Amino acid sequence: MFSAKIGGIGSYVPEWEVTNNDLEKVMDTSDEWIQERTGIQSRRYGKKHKETSTTMGARAAEIAIDRAGIDKEDIDFIIFATLSPDYYFPGCGVLLQREMGITNKEVGALDIRNQCSGFIYALSVGDQFIKTGMYQNILVVGAEMHSMGLDFSTRGRNVSVIFGDGAGAVVLQRSTREGQGILTTHLHADGTYAEKLALINPGAHGGYHAEKMGEDTDFGYPDTKYGEMFVNKKMIDDAMVYPQMEGQFVFKLAVQKFPEVIGEALEKTGLKTSDIDMFVPHQANLRISQFVQRRLGLKDEQVWNNIQKYGNTTAASIPIALCEAWEAGAVKDGDLVCLAAFGSGFTWGSALIRW
Structure with a gap:
């Protein structure tokens, strides 16, 4: 296949x-x-x-x-x-x-x-x-x-x-060549701590946080009409219409899941970390990328980071970085490319590609 x-x-x-x-x-x-x-x-x-x-x-x-x-x-x-x-x-x-x-x-x-x-x-x-x-x-x-x-x-x-x-x-x-293309992908999720990194309001729950929902509290807004629960002045005044993040919690989980899901991909294909020609991580935080690089024992030339000039572009970060690496000649025909990401949800995943 x-x-x-x-x-x-x-x-x-x-x-x-x-x-x-x-x-x-x-x-x-x-x-x-x-x-x-x-x-x-x-x-x-x-x-x-x-x-x-x-x-x-x-x-x-x-x-x-x-x-x-x-x-x-x-x-x-x-x-x-x-x-x-x-x-x-x-x-x-x-x-x-x-x-x-x-x-x-x-x-x-x-x-x-x-x-x-x-x-x-x-x-x-x-x-x-x-x-x-x-x-x-x-x-x-x-x-x-x-x-x-x-x-x-x-x-x-x-x-x-x-x-x-x-x-x-x-x-x-x-792919027209056997062994070329996406060799394997691995996807995972755990919603236990979803609110640790989330944009909670406005939402169909009608209140600040999921734990405030319920008939007894009237979704946290006494005398609020149903239509006003989606978005209202109090949400805006309390800055709850912006993303919320517990940075340290996210960092600790990310540096754990990144290596795990990469290791899973390598084990599935029978490859080793040393076989990776280019690792393109989701550009969440340069400190996370550097930590994962050290854990995997990768050299600087094996990792592509561009968060320094673009910040975290979430779903766009991997394709932007991969495109930039390819345009720079850092990704060549036959190279083994590893992609990995971790983010809100929490969700994480990896892909191994033979270019």
């Missing part, structure tokens, strides 16, 4: 570069504080009212399609991963289809909501479709427009300094 290969890859990041020094002007922070904790020096923000997760995803997709040597009309399925969709619903998959003008074939569009692990999950789903022969050219996109939903105040600095905007895309096709 032949696996899916990456036939084309593309990425897009907005022009507007926001440095740590720029953030110092709107919140109590510093370049030293941000770099020490995250390794980030700058990030990109999209143009307000002009760019969205969909439009950025489309730009990356156009490049990937061109590099795959096909036309957009050849795409027969779309998978879109994001945690920052243009709308609450419908998802970005159909919006991307419209943006790119490929609605004439009425191809299916699937939205993946696995946050930082979204691209790995999307790759795995696409791989299964290619293996069964159901689709021939699957467009997989990871895109994020974080800047539209961050708390740019000292209150929100622990989260807001981390994230940036951007998009990456690949075209999955059937």
Whole structure:
């Protein structure tokens, strides 16, 4: 059985570069504080009212399609991963289809909501479709427009300094060579501590946190009408419409799960860490990537990090970094590429690819 290969890859990041020094002007922070904790020096923000997760995803997709040597009309399925969709619903998959003008074939569009692990999950789903022969050219996109939903105040600095905007895309096709393409993918999740990293409000639960739900407390809002439970002034005033994160908890779990899921992939394929030519981790935090690198015994030239200049672009981070590595010649034909991610949910996963 032949696996899916990456036939084309593309990425897009907005022009507007926001440095740590720029953030110092709107919140109590510093370049030293941000770099020490995250390794980030700058990030990109999209143009307000002009760019969205969909439009950025489309730009990356156009490049990937061109590099795959096909036309957009050849795409027969779309998978879109994001945690920052243009709308609450419908998802970005159909919006991307419209943006790119490929609605004439009425191809299916699937939205993946696995946050930082979204691209790995999307790759795995696409791989299964290619293996069964159901689709021939699957467009997989990871895109994020974080800047539209961050708390740019000292209150929100622990989260807001981390994230940036951007998009990456690949075209999955059937490999023509045995042993080429996606060798294995491994997906995991544990929702026990979901609220440790989450955007809880607004939501259908109608209150601040899941634990406050219930008839006895009226969802935490006495005398609040049902329509007002989704979003109201108190939620906004209390800054509960922004992402919430317990950083230390996330860090400790991430450095545990990253090596585990990579080891799982290597064991499945009978390969060793030393066989990895390029490791592209989700760009969550440079300190996490460096910790995992040391645990795996990888050299600097075996790991690709670009969080320093783009921040954490969540579902877009792996395809952006992979595209950048490929464009730089760091990923070559026949190389063994390892991808891994960990994020909100919590979800995590890995993929081994023979380029």
